[in-house]
Amino acid sequence: MKKGVILGWILLPLCSVAQQQLTLPDAITIALKNSLDIQVAKNSLQQNSILNNYGVAGGLPTVSATATDNEQITTINQEFANTTRNTKRSNVATNNLSAGLTGSILLFNGYKVIATKSRLEQLEQQSKQVLNSQVQNLLASVMTAYFDVVRQQSYIKTINQSIEVAKQKLEIIKTQQSVGMANNADLFQAQLDVNALLQSQQSQELVISQSKTELLRLLTLKADSTITVQDTITVDNGVLLETIENRLTTNPDIAAAAQQVTINEYIVKETAAQRYPALRANGGYSFVYNKSAAGDTRLNNSYGPTVGLSLTVPIYYGSAYKRQQQVAEIDVKNAGLQKQILERDYSANMIKTYQAYVSSMQQLDREKGNYGLARQLLDLVLQRFQLKQATIVEVRQAQQSFEEAGYRLVNLNFAAKSAEIELKRVGSLLQ
Missing domain, CATH: 1.20.1600.10 (Outer membrane efflux proteins (OEP))
Incomplete structure (x- = not known):
């Protein structure tokens, strides 16, 4: 042209x-x-040009973040060998907070x-x-x-x-x-x-x-x-x-x-x-915070990085x-x-x-x-x-x-x- x-x-x-x-x-x-037909063809070309990417093909890392915060009112009834530690309470406030950042990349499939x-x-x-x-x-x-x-x-x-x-x-x-x-x-x-x-x-x-x-x-x-x-x-x-x-x-x-x-x-x-087989490398960072107003465990807090490999082998x-x-x-x-x-x-x-x-x-x-x-x-x-x-x-x-x-x-x-x-x-x- x-x-x-x-x-x-x-x-x-x-x-x-x-x-x-x-x-x-x-x-x-x-x-x-x-021409409307040419406009349609141009749009199709644009679509395929956008899709022509390693991310669409599955070759780039994926990263996701999650967070959960649950508030509960529970009844606790705990009995131990040492009866002085027994606990029985109603309307106990508990809080479970967790958050994490995970990443994954495909190594071979x-x-x-x-x-x-x-x-x-x-x-x-x-x-x-x-x-x-x-x-x-x-x-x-x-x-x-x-x-x-x-x-x-x-x-x-x-x-x-x-x-x-x-x-x-x-x-x-x-x-x-x-x-x-x-x-x-x-x-x-x-x-x-x-x-x-x-x-x-x-x-x-x-x-x-x-x-x-x-x-x-x-x-x-x-x-x-x-x-x-x-x-x-x-x-x-x-x-x-x-x-x-x-x-x-x-x-x-x-x-x-x-x-x-x-x-x-x-x-x-x-x-x-x-x-x-498909091999992926995984990594991330997790944070867990559990708190209860009563009970044997009043506070549980953990956090830190994670790293690992996952292997999927199709058998049948x-x-x-x-x-x-x-x-x-x-x-x-x-x-x-x-x-x-x-x-x-x-x-x-x-x-x-x-x-x-x-x-x-x-x-x-x-x-x-x-x-x-x-x-x-x-x-x-x-x-x-x-x-x-x-x-x-x-x-x-x-x-x-x-x-x-x-x-x-x-x-x-x-x-x-x-x-x-x-x-x-x-x-x-x-x-």
Whole structure:
């Protein structure tokens, strides 16, 4: 992503969209700034970045403090061999106060901490790839939707040109009829042709409005916002299949799938570590204060540091850990298979898209020539019609040829551009 695009997030006011022409760089900038999907991906990355810590993995010391203070009213009845020491009292006030500070650190647990920390690092890296994938997908969607608006507007330009011809044809017939050289049938047919084209124009305006609404949705702007798109579809004819194939391994979706294999491998190590002994070092400081108003022990006060080791040896857990490890190993295999499926599908789609790209580019030059010929034919037939050397049916046929040539040219241009965008998305080349 270019720095200029990032700066544009801050510098471009959203209100300008309703006041000026929306260019493709503007659309990309606004989409990247407003995208809710990208915000979700960024939040997921932030979560995994926070969790990527040795403390979360269990490798840092834990320290806790406790304190208890109990006041009691008790009845004491004590009898001793020496009867002079016998005590029997009611409503005796006693106080038990204890406090302590304990700390513990894991020394060994089958390298589970190392495996967990490595897994957390991979999760963070995977989140970055997911974010990159969201950015590339959004750029592709915005570009395709933007050029779809251009395509639909190009359609209506062809319709408008055909309307002008139909109106000229109608005026010619009216002029010829005024001197007795045309009949009402031609007049009615010419008027019907104009009305049909006007209806097509109105229908196409609806399609343009809906295409703009879809673009606004991708930009996360109000659906009723007013935008003006004045652009042409220019196709990059320098996209090479070899370049895309070489960059396929850097595709964020495939990279994330590869990282999932590694993540599952670390889960196997974490699960296997549960079958090993765990050794912890413990230390702390304790304080105990017990006081009673009566009884054999009136005051008991102790305090001091403590230090020690604790060893936990798993002997038998119903083979649960072994079975969990076996399931985790199967997850590794499945992740590897899913990665292969993804690579297979991406490779096949890349080939098909490139084939469509090459075919569209090859047809494009030819169709440009056909469009020019259709325009010349229409002008020629209209001139012959004005001289009564062509019929109204011939004019209609020339109009249809012109419209169809215009539609084919626009569709080929859009198809080539869509294929170019998809190939660059696969190769993570969109900016």
